Amino acid sequence: SNMIKVAVVGGEGIGPEVTDQSHRILKWFSARRGVPVVLREAQYGLIPYLATGKVLPDDTVEAMEEADAILWGATGGPETTQVPPAARKAGSLLSVRSKYELYANLRPIVANPALADSAPLKAEVLKGVDFVIIRELTSGIYFGEPRGIETLPDGQRRGFNTQQYTTSQIRRVARTAFELARTRKGRVCSVDKANVLETSVLWREEVTALHEAEFSDVELTHLYVDNAAMQIVRAPAQFDVMVTCNIFGDILSDCAAMASGSLGMLPSVSLGPPDRLGRRKALYEPVHGSAPDIAGKGIANPLGSILSVAMMLRMTLNRPDDATLLEKAVDTALAAGARTADIAEPGAKRLSTQEMGDAVLNAL
Amino acid sequence: SNMIKVAVVGGEGIGPEVTDQSHRILKWFSARRGVPVVLREAQYGLIPYLATGKVLPDDTVEAMEEADAILWGATGGPETTQVPPAARKAGSLLSVRSKYELYANLRPIVANPALADSAPLKAEVLKGVDFVIIRELTSGIYFGEPRGIETLPDGQRRGFNTQQYTTSQIRRVARTAFELARTRKGRVCSVDKANVLETSVLWREEVTALHEAEFSDVELTHLYVDNAAMQIVRAPAQFDVMVTCNIFGDILSDCAAMASGSLGMLPSVSLGPPDRLGRRKALYEPVHGSAPDIAGKGIANPLGSILSVAMMLRMTLNRPDDATLLEKAVDTALAAGARTADIAEPGAKRLSTQEMGDAVLNAL
Ligand SMILES: CC(C)[C@H](C(=O)O)[C@@H](O)C(=O)O
Ligand SMILES: CC(C)[C@H](C(=O)O)[C@@H](O)C(=O)O
Numbered sequence: 001s002n003m004i005k006v007a008v009v010g011g012e013g014i015g016p017e018v019t020d021q022s023h024r025i026l027k028w029f030s031a032r033r034g035v036p037v038v039l040r041e042a043q044y045g046l047i048p049y050l051a052t053g054k055v056l057p058d059d060t061v062e063a064m065e066e067a068d069a070i071l072w073g074a075t076g077g078p079e080t081t082q083v084p085p086a087a088r089k090a091g092s093l094l095s096v097r098s099k100y101e102l103y104a105n106l107r108p109i110v111a112n113p114a115l116a117d118s119a120p121l122k123a124e125v126l127k128g129v130d131f132v133i134i135r136e137l138t139s140g141i142y143f144g145e146p147r148g149i150e151t152l153p154d155g156q157r158r159g160f161n162t163q164q165y166t167t168s169q170i171r172r173v174a175r176t177a178f179e180l181a182r183t184r185k186g187r188v189c190s191v192d193k194a195n196v197l198e199t200s201v202l203w204r205e206e207v208t209a210l211h212e213a214e215f216s217d218v219e220l221t222h223l224y225v226d227n228a229a230m231q232i233v234r235a236p237a238q239f240d241v242m243v244t245c246n247i248f249g250d251i252l253s254d255c256a257a258m259a260s261g262s263l264g265m266l267p268s269v270s271l272g273p274p275d276r277l278g279r280r281k282a283l284y285e286p287v288h289g290s291a292p293d294i295a296g297k298g299i300a301n302p303l304g305s306i307l308s309v310a311m312m313l314r315m316t317l318n319r320p321d322d323a324t325l326l327e328k329a330v331d332t333a334l335a336a337g338a339r340t341a342d343i344a345e346p347g348a349k350r351l352s353t354q355e356m357g358d359a360v361l362n363a364l
Numbered sequence: 365s366n367m368i369k370v371a372v373v374g375g376e377g378i379g380p381e382v383t384d385q386s387h388r389i390l391k392w393f394s395a396r397r398g399v400p401v402v403l404r405e406a407q408y409g410l411i412p413y414l415a416t417g418k419v420l421p422d423d424t425v426e427a428m429e430e431a432d433a434i435l436w437g438a439t440g441g442p443e444t445t446q447v448p449p450a451a452r453k454a455g456s457l458l459s460v461r462s463k464y465e466l467y468a469n470l471r472p473i474v475a476n477p478a479l480a481d482s483a484p485l486k487a488e489v490l491k492g493v494d495f496v497i498i499r500e501l502t503s504g505i506y507f508g509e510p511r512g513i514e515t516l517p518d519g520q521r522r523g524f525n526t527q528q529y530t531t532s533q534i535r536r537v538a539r540t541a542f543e544l545a546r547t548r549k550g551r552v553c554s555v556d557k558a559n560v561l562e563t564s565v566l567w568r569e570e571v572t573a574l575h576e577a578e579f580s581d582v583e584l585t586h587l588y589v590d591n592a593a594m595q596i597v598r599a600p601a602q603f604d605v606m607v608t609c610n611i612f613g614d615i616l617s618d619c620a621a622m623a624s625g626s627l628g629m630l631p632s633v634s635l636g637p638p639d640r641l642g643r644r645k646a647l648y649e650p651v652h653g654s655a656p657d658i659a660g661k662g663i664a665n666p667l668g669s670i671l672s673v674a675m676m677l678r679m680t681l682n683r684p685d686d687a688t689l690l691e692k693a694v695d696t697a698l699a700a701g702a703r704t705a706d707i708a709e710p711g712a713k714r715l716s717t718q719e720m721g722d723a724v725l726n727a728l
Contacts, residue, residue, distance in 0.1 A: 120486060120598050121486070141560075149562050156532060157566055158566075159530075159563035159567070160563060161528075161563050164525075165523050167520040167522075168520060193614075196458070196505075200523075206521075225614075225615055226618040229593065230619060233485070233597055233619060253590075254594040255594060255596075258597040258598055
């Protein structure tokens, strides 16, 4: 069939709350705009662990396995401590990323003028900010072996991890960056630490070689990661597509979150390798985490998850007009003053998670 | 004798220009305030390489060896390419840090209200920013073995580096952080990635153990590095002393530079292990690099180097009043409108490097 399968996995902490809203939105697009999706909800975390002994139970694995796209909420928080480390690890988000080879994590950073008042950066610095950080997500120091903590002969302990990249791991994520840049402003900035790390020397060589061989129409620049962190704060509007390794991408994208107004606003997608038809398994999730301090209170910002649905409409569902429609609805709601607590000015009215979902639906 | 020995090594790029000014200031303190220093100038970089085959010639090694403190400028830039990699590496800044075990790198981040207009962060976010990042400087992924680039059986290449820390490497830098916090607001924030890396798990355990054993009067908190990068931009005034590993410190301190107004303003010191009398070899340097694009033009900001002299007065020379005197003179010059190009508003008068040195001397 032409139906596209989406697994909806709210997860833990504020994950289920925010995913409820993005799920509603996705159903609206299915019912009202004829977007051909089949939605299958599935559980993750402490609840299925208590019932089945697995945080990621077989039913959820099956739903994710058959899905073209996964709409993911969040994992972690106090529940974590009630699950033994081994069970936690067996079904962790890292294991999911790895299992489906979701190697290209795209995190768009767009400054919304309506939120300039609550942002730490000056309005003139935020002006025109619209870039995408592509973070390599299934290799690097997150997965490198050997790793561990050993006891040395003198009784001291030593912790060790391995940062590592191969030619093909670098090239495939760089390819995603160059291809994306072609649909945007045509500029890629590759970030590494080639003045110190051999992994970065190889990174820079391979990105450069791929650029020369296939993407010389795209502008390629390189920055050291320390300078990149500074430039993201100093003048974030200079970037179009930034590509970097797993750990640098983790740090830089949180740093860049402040160039968008709020972490709660940021969507993301993690893409796997293309199949013969160019289709890529995709996991959509807000950049924010499980936020245990506000979980269950119904006050979390669902816009990161809702904007992830916009990304899904554009990238997996091939409905760019619907994606734009949704993004405009979010802008309309924000311009009309809809604010959850995280983006509200002191004294302003704060919407609940559900009310923010309503505001977006009303604007559609 | 009671004279304290200082080696003055301008180095490359803008290093010699800015060090000329801080050198003048140090001579002023010696001549006019009786600070007991013996200054010995020494060369570094392409010039001694062409004469002796070494970027760090024997005379400079001798000067640094006998020195209590080193006033360092900068290394790197186009000259780099005229020196073969092996010769470059043999005398690199990393090799100097390692040779003298300069494991604790202190980078104070202080927002100057006079510079609020040219900073990317809002004035209300900059208000009260006054913290110190302590970066471990002689271990971690910068120095870990094995490292390299290998060719795999299938013809692909693989780059690898080792992140590593031992108990004593963690404890000694954490000790510096706790001791510094006691002289400040009494708070240490330790930054790691303990949800992913074993090195960070050990880091957190050892910092916590040292805290419990010897520093329970200091407040200790922990942040993941991604969150720390965000918090430094969102609300930098919350921090007092931050301590972290080599690579995280490299990234976070450049990110934090923007919370101070300009990278050109930032001083630093790298401290070695205390001897029996508690004295520590110390290398003072501005945080900025060699800035090849403006080298030789006489327009670089010397305040990072001059404020490094203030740190030297306080920490090596034990002259806290003179340190404060110098810091006040810098504040006075800035308040009177003295600006080098990097911190000038568009259209404002820009001082040369030398004129900024004059402005500080006049304010003394
Ligand atoms: C929770 C953590 C393991 C994760 C990561 O570091 O990848 C998170 O910070 C993220 O950015 O998705
Ligand atoms: C030049 C480079 C090797 C150095 C580092 O990464 O340590 C610099 O960025 C610094 O922060 O001192």
